[in-house]
Amino acid sequence: xxxxxxxxxxxxxxxxxxxxxxxxxxxxxxxxxxxxxxxxxxxxxxxxxxxxxxxxxxxxxxxxxxxxxxxxxxxxxxxxxxxxxxxxxxxxxxxxxxxxxxxxxxxxxxxxxxxxxxxxxxxxxxxxxxxxxxxxxxxxxxxxxxxxxxxxxxxxxxxxxxxxxxxxxxxxxxxxxxxxxxxxxxxxxxxxxxxxxxxxxxxxxxxxxxxxxxxxxxxxxxxxxxxxxxxxxxxxxxxxxxxxxxxxxxxxxxxxxxxxxxxxxxxxxxxxxxxxxxxxxxxxxxxxxxxxxxxxxxxxxxxxxxxxxxxxxxxxxxxxxxxxxxxxxxxxxxxxxxxxxxxxxxxxxxxxxxxxxxxxxxxxxxxxxxxxxxxxxxxx
Numbered sequence: 001x002x003x004x005x006x007x008x009x010x011x012x013x014x015x016x017x018x019x020x021x022x023x024x025x026x027x028x029x030x031x032x033x034x035x036x037x038x039x040x041x042x043x044x045x046x047x048x049x050x051x052x053x054x055x056x057x058x059x060x061x062x063x064x065x066x067x068x069x070x071x072x073x074x075x076x077x078x079x080x081x082x083x084x085x086x087x088x089x090x091x092x093x094x095x096x097x098x099x100x101x102x103x104x105x106x107x108x109x110x111x112x113x114x115x116x117x118x119x120x121x122x123x124x125x126x127x128x129x130x131x132x133x134x135x136x137x138x139x140x141x142x143x144x145x146x147x148x149x150x151x152x153x154x155x156x157x158x159x160x161x162x163x164x165x166x167x168x169x170x171x172x173x174x175x176x177x178x179x180x181x182x183x184x185x186x187x188x189x190x191x192x193x194x195x196x197x198x199x200x201x202x203x204x205x206x207x208x209x210x211x212x213x214x215x216x217x218x219x220x221x222x223x224x225x226x227x228x229x230x231x232x233x234x235x236x237x238x239x240x241x242x243x244x245x246x247x248x249x250x251x252x253x254x255x256x257x258x259x260x261x262x263x264x265x266x267x268x269x270x271x272x273x274x275x276x277x278x279x280x281x282x283x284x285x286x287x288x289x290x291x292x293x294x295x296x297x298x299x300x301x302x303x304x305x306x307x308x309x310x311x312x313x314x315x316x317x318x319x320x321x322x323x324x325x326x327x328x329x330x331x332x333x334x335x336x337x338x339x340x341x342x343x344x345x346x347x348x349x350x351x352x353x354x355x356x357x358x359x360x361x362x363x364x365x366x367x368x369x370x371x372x373x374x375x376x377x378x379x380x
Contacts, residue, residue, distance in 0.1 A: 018050055018051065018052055019050075019051050019052065019368075019371060019375075020051070020054060020086070020087060020088040020089065021046065021051055021052070021054065021088055021091075021092055022054045022056050022064075022083055022086040022088035022090065022091045022092070022107070023039065023042070023046075023054065023056065023091075023092050023094065024056060024057060024091070024094045024095060024098055025043075025055035025056055025057050025058040025061075025062045026057040026058065026066065026074065026075065026098065027039055027071075027094075028040070028055060028057075028061055028062060029059040029061055030059065031264070034114070034289075035095045035096070035114060037179065037291070038094055038112070038150075038175065039094045039095075041175075041176060041179050042092075042094065042363060042367065043055065044360065045176070045360040045361055045363060045364035046364050048364070049361075049365075049368060051364075051368070052088075054086045054087070054088050056079065056082055056083070057074050057075065057078075057079065063086070064082050064085070064086060066078060071098070072132075075093075075098050075100060076100065076101055080100045080102055080104050083100075083104045083107050084105075084107070088107070089106065089107060089108060089375055090107065090108045090109075090110060090371055090374065090375065091104070091107050091110070092110040092111075092112070092371075093109070093110070093111045093112065093140070094112045095112070095114075096111075096112070096113050096133070096137065097111075097133055097136040097140050098136075098140070099143050099144060100143075101136075101139055101143075103143060108145045108146075108371075108374045108375065109143055109144050109145050109146075110144065110146050110148065110371070110374070111140050111141070111144040111146075111147050112147075112148045112149075112150065113137075113148070113149050113158055113288075114149075114150050114288040114289060115154055115287065115288025115289070116154065116157050116158065116161065116288070117212060117286050117288065118130045118133035118134070119133065119161065120286055121212045121285065123211065123241075124210055124211040124240065124286070125240055126240060129240075138162075141162055141165055144169070145374050146169055146171065146370050146373075146374060147165070147169060147170045147171070148170075148173060148366070148370060149170060149288075150172070150174060150288060150289045151172065151174060151288060151289050151310040152310075153288070153309055153310035153313055154172075154289070154310065155170055155171075155172045158170060173362065173363050173366035173367075174289070174314065174363075175291060175294075175360075175363065176359045176360030176362065177291070177295055177297075177355050177359075178298070178358070178359050178360060179360065180271055180295050180298045180299060181271075182271040182272060182275055182299065183267075183268040183271075184268075185268060185269065189268075189269045189272070193269070193272060193273065193276075196233075196260065196262075198231060199230075199231055199258075200278070201230040201278065202230050202232070202233060202277070202278060202279075203218075203232055203233070203277065203278065203279045203280070203281050203334060203338070204232075204273065204274060204277035204279070204280050204281070204296075205232065205233070205234050205235070205236070205280075205281055205282065206235040206236055206273075206274060206280070206282075206292045206296075207235075207236045207284070207292050208236050208237055208238075208239035209236050209237070209238055209245050210239035210241050210242055211240075211241040211245075212284060212285050213236075213282075214283040214284050214285045214306065214324055215245050216245065216248070217283045217306075217324065217325070217326075217327060217330060218232065218281055218330065219245075219248055219249070219252060219259075220327040221327050221330040221331040221334060222252070222259070223252060223257070224327055224328065224331045225331050225334070225335070227256065229257055230279075230334060230338055231258040231259075232258070232259045233260045233262060233273070233277070234259065234260065234262065235262050235263070235264070235265050235270065235273060235274075236263070236264060237263060246261075249261060271295075274295065274296050274299055274301055275299040275301060277296070277301050278302075278338060278344060279302055279303075279304060279334070279337055279344065280292075280293060280296035280301045280304070281305075281330075281334070282296075282303065282304070282305045282306070282311070283304075283305065283322065283324055284305070284306055284308065284309070284311065284324075285308050285309070286308065286309050287308070287309045287311055287314075288309070288310055289310055290305070290309070290310055290314050290315070293311065293314070293315055293319065294358060296351070297315070297318060297319070297351030297352060297354055297355040298352060298355035298358075299352070300348040300352045301348055301351070302320070302337060302343075302344040302347035302348045303315060303318070303319045303347070303351055304319065304320045304321075304330070304333055304334070304337070305320075305322075306321070306322060306323065307321040307322065315354075316354050317350070317354075318347065318350040318351040318353070318354040319347075319351070320337065320347065
């Protein structure tokens with residue numbers, strides 16, 4: 001790799017020890033996001049393969065928790081001094097940009113890039129975050145020995161934006177979805193679900209209420225349908241730019257539309273609500289992967305998504321598609337599917353089958369190949 005680092009042992013070679021990987025755990029103790037889930041799922045799948053996973057940078061847990069409150073300052077100022085102490089020959093950063101700004105001797109760098117949303121949809125993030133992401137990603141790509149993307153959409157976007165990046169250093173493996181394991185609800189959770197009093201015709205959106213998720217299209221479709229519109233349940237936490245959506249929801253509720261924001265739900269309540277939904281709708285404009293609709297598919301819930309970004313790649317032929325600007329098309333699709341139980345059953349069965357191919361063990365297999373390739377290259 002031309003980094004001037006000392007050779008490191010290759011797992012499986014004579015006299016070697018089990019592979020040890022220092023894993024970015026800065027989101028480990030935080031409210032669960034898609035990237036946080038990725039880190040946990042990867043750690044579990046690697047551990048199942050006998051890899052020693054050393055969690056670095058969590059707020060309070062893990063083998064090397066950070067001492068600095070800021071995740072950014074930890075990565076830039078504290079992490080370079082921690083990595084040699086982990087004993088791991090490789091550091092895997094899982095959150096798009098979070099490699100140290102300097103090389104640490106004897107440690108290979110792997111970076112997972114989920115999306116380029118701060119660059120491709122800059123109006124959906126704050127201006128300071130846009131610039132921080134832009135600068136830090138460019139530096140991380142310079143330092144990374146290998147970059148793993150979670151979709152071909154993200155890989156192609158990355159290579160197009162950074163043509164100096166050798167394609168051979170950028171691979172792709174889809175996320176898993178077998179972390180979705182519904183469990184029986186306790187009495188309190190079951191009572192809460194019953195208390196919603198949901199009618200027969202309702203749809204679910206699950207995800208952060210930020211601008212790129214395009215919840216506004218769903219609200220416009222309901223507004224177009226008027227008094228006969230189905231109930232909408234919004235399961236997601238507020239995010240940057242969600243104030244406009246929240247205000248609009250308030251106005252539509254005042255006009256009689258049945259819209260129920262329930263906030264962020266913990267597992268297994270989230271899975272129970274998703275599994276009971278007649279229809280899951282996710283009209284996002286920009287996704288690096290798009291895990292929520294795949295989670296719904298794994299539960300047998302029929303899914304409607306936009307035809308934007310990575311969603312067709314991930315959802316395949318099992319979803320119904322609408323244009324991300326087509327209010328009337330979405331309204332027609334909602335009416336058609338909510339009125340056709342056999343079609344929803346067919347879609348749910350197809351989605352469940354489609355989701356079976358997305359496993360975290362498959363991700364671990366890919367990552368082990370990356371890790372061993374890097375460490376073998378260092379040894380040669």
